[in-house]
Amino acid sequence: MSRIKGFKAVRPAEGLCEKIAALPYDVYDRKEAREKVKGDDLTFLRLDRPETQFPEDYDMYAPEVYEKAREMFNEMQAKGQYISDTDEKLYIYELCMDGRYQTGIVAVASIDDYLNNVIKKHENTRADKEQDRINHVYTMRAQTGPIFLAYRDRDDINKLVAEVKTQSPVYDFVSDDGIGHRVWVVEDEKMISGIVKGFEETESIYIADGHHRAASAVKVGQKMRAENPGYTGEEEFNFFLSVLFPESQLCILPYNRVVRDLNGLTEEEFIEAIKKVADVEISDIPLSPEDKGTIGMFMDDVWYRLTIHDDIKNDDPVKGLDVSLLQDHILEPVLGISDPRIDKRIAFIGGIRGLGELERRCKTDMKVAFSMYPTSIEELFNVADAGLLMPPKSTWFEPKLRSGIFIHEF
Helix, strand or coil: CCCEECECCEEECCCCHHHHCECCHHHCCHHHHHHHHCCCCCCCHHHHCHHHHCCCCCCCCCHHHHHHHHHHHHHHHHCCCEEECCCCEEEEEEEEECCEEEEEEEEEEEHHHHHCCCEECCCCCCHHHHHHHHHHHHHHCEECCCEEEEECCCHHHHHHHHHHCCCCCCEEEECCCCCEEEEEEECCHHHHHHHHHHHHCCCCEEEEECHHHHHHHHHHHHHHHHHCCCCCCCCHHHEEEEEEEEHHHCCEECEEEEECCCCCCCHHHHHHHHCCCEEEEEECCCCCCCCCCEEEEEECCEEEEEEECCCCCCCCCCCCCHHHHHHHHHHCCCCCCCCCCCCCCEEEEEHHHHHHHHHHHHCCCCCEEEECCCCCHHHHHHHHHCCCCCCCCCCEECCCCCECCCEEEC
């Protein structure tokens, strides 16, 4: 049984959503964030990355930096740039990318479901990345970036969502990256209760993207519980901001890899080592794998097709992933990359950047690139159901949810 509920969203005033909505805070590095907010007094990135309001060398984790985020939020509310709903509601959030639509339910999910593994994870989190968002959420007393959750399709929920979408949206815009965004407010009590009941009959929901944001929101909730020992479990700090999507609508792009050197091997020695675990063929075209068990490789202006040998493949939910096959049989034993989370010789390139980015990197600061077949949503579910964890950078979801459209105060 999964628990979600409506909430009193703080959201952009009419006509301002397009100007306020911003890509997630972790899409940008520090320099990119500063450039993005320059001369823009509305983008929510200012609040998500408040260090942009301080000198370049300022400690981005200083307490006053997080206080600045809260100060700017208060100013936006005072100016009427944000409005607050007076009743608990659900919201429907549709994104359109290249003609493909995905529609999610905006709600708050239970931190107890997270702690009890009703909300399932597939990725480890890092304490340093968590702490930044813990400080941000706690100081803001609000969650500002929704967690991207997925669930197995249910006809009852799908029908209710489709019915809501026959109404007029409250927001309808195309962001500067060409992604369409539409939002509806679910005000009908029967529809709200129907959607909530549908999730009560759903055994599990899954974190698709946003593991650090989820972990941070939960730890703030636990901190608030410790500060309020008489809590009932119904206070807003017991819930975190989420958008829930049915699995059939989700698209996972590949998460490609580039490596700086061949670990002391010549190109011939490297290819001979790969031939122990995969068939190696030259490709006449840039290779984006179309089948599981196939990996593209680019080195010295040549594309190769690597077809993993059948005896190397694995039925284990994690070891059978293509990213695991690459890591376990090529990156670690041949290239000496034992821990890709910390090894500075490897970098990860989201599939949205295309194969051209892999070629560019190999012509500048890297030696070899690997283009991957994307992990499927079913593989993600299987890993999470087994209580296992994927290798780092296994999935890249597009389009990205915008921050600043929905804010959950507690």
